[in-house]
Amino acid sequence: MVSISDSEHLAQADHLRLAEFIEQVVGIQLPAHKRSLIETRLRKRLRATQINHFHEYLDYVLNGDTQEQVMLIDALTTNKTDFFREANHFEYLYEYLDRLLNQSNQNRLHPYRFWSAGCSTGEEPYTLAMFLETLKINHPAFDYQIEATDISVSVLQTAQQAIYPHHLAEPIPMAYRKRFLLRKKTASLDLVKVAPELRQHIHFSEFNLVTGNFDAMGGFDGIFCRNVMIYFSQAQRQLIIENFTRLLTQNGFFFVGHSEGVSARQFGLEQKIPTVYQKIST
Incomplete structure (x- = not known):
């Protein structure tokens, strides 16, 4: 039986190459x-691969096992998100679109498109969809798509399932809960599932903000990338923002986290x- 010592520490050289x-x-x-924190998370992969030591595991994964690299x-x-997190972003977008739709006498031929980049387990795009779906009350012709x-890989699977413990839905206003969440009670779990009318507007997929093909994503009326860029270097942040703003339609919106500043004029x-x-x- 493989024994993985909890007392073993990640050597500096191994930490650097990782x-x-x-x-x-x-x-x-x-x-x-x-x-x-890295050691704690690596130990889970050592157990899964039945490898004894950090050094051996890194030799194995860094030398080309692409499936284990994904794992x-x-x-x-790190994936941290909540329903209705920084809700003022969604409220601002809702009010802007409501005014725009009230002023417009023309029917738009294609849906409004939004990108939730770094969507984690899906709470952000589902929150966005709740606001956008509500716009249809006064604007029945309004249509939208969300790329999340x-x-x-694991958080995307959770997002696609759209099933959450009931307590995670507590930040959602009751009127939205009644309309957009389905209760799923089992003997041991109290769960909610996002309604199909929201799920049909959201497409989940894997995307790497450093190496991904931004041009393939198309244009967007709004991009949410909140509390994600804090993990990147300054040079990487600048390139990512350049890519995002290039994809924004004229007057499109860019939403970031409160710990992430943007030199607005530099990026148009x-x-x-x-x-x-x-x-x-x-």
């Missing part, structure tokens, strides 16, 4: 002060409220 690989492939930085990246990716992407953006930017004419 950090170099992760930054190159995913763009996420793994500084020295996170070594204990390694998944293990080291993440680097982590104008700050509307804190952490909300709009693409302007250049």
Whole structure:
């Protein structure tokens, strides 16, 4: 039987080669002060692969086992999200679109498109869909699509299933819960499932913000990338923002986390409220 010692520590040289690989492939930085967290997550992969030591595991995974590389990246990716997180972003977009639709006398020929980049387990795109679906009450012709992407395979699986413990839905206003969530009670679990009317508008897929083909994503009326870019270097952040803004339609919106500042004018953006930017004419 394989024995994995919890007392073994990740050597500095192994930490450095792991950090170099992760930054190159995913763009996420793994500084020295996170070594204990890295060790904890690596031990799960050692158990899964039945390898005894960190050094042996890294030899195995970094020398070309692409399937295990996916699992390694998944293990080291931090995924934290909530329903209605930074709800003022969605409220601002709703009010803007409501005014725009009230002023427009023309029917748009194609749906509005939005991107939830770094969508984690799906709470962000589902929250966005709740607001957009509500617009249809006063604007029945309004239509939308949401591309939701993440680097982590496991969180995308959770997002696609659209099933969550009931307590995670507590931040959702009751009127939205009644309309958009289905209760799923079992003997031991109290669950909710997102209604099909939202799920049909969302497409989940894997996307790497460092190496991904942005041009293949198409144009967007709004892009959400919140509390994701803090894990990248300054140079990587700049390139990612350049790619995002290039894909925004004229007057499209870019939403970031409150810990992420953007030099708006540098990217052809104008700050509307804190952490909300709009693409302007250049």
